[in-house]
Amino acid sequence: MGRTKKKISQFAICVYTDDPDLLTPRRIYKVLPDDAAARSNYIRVVDNDGEDYLYPAEYFVFVDFPPSIKQVLLQVP
Numbered sequence: 001m002g003r004t005k006k007k008i009s010q011f012a013i014c015v016y017t018d019d020p021d022l023l024t025p026r027r028i029y030k031v032l033p034d035d036a037a038a039r040s041n042y043i044r045v046v047d048n049d050g051e052d053y054l055y056p057a058e059y060f061v062f063v064d065f066p067p068s069i070k071q072v073l074l075q076v077p
Helices: 035-039 067-075
Strands: 010-014 028-032 042-046 052-056 060-063
Touching: 028 060, 028 067, 035 042
Parallel strands: none
Antiparallel strands: 010 028, 010 060, 028 042, 042 052
């Protein structure tokens, strides 16, 4: 039987934006897995409109939180 990968929630903090309507510096964003985007140095982020979109990885710093904080962040709309 094949192994299934456990989905790990990743988060990143925006450190730069060229569109402040869609991204806010110093705000935490949920990052969705996208291997193809990562190969091009982009990440898929749920932006201020609640839509997932590709942004340059250099706009963000990845952060890791304890499980209890991740759970709370995932509940925030």
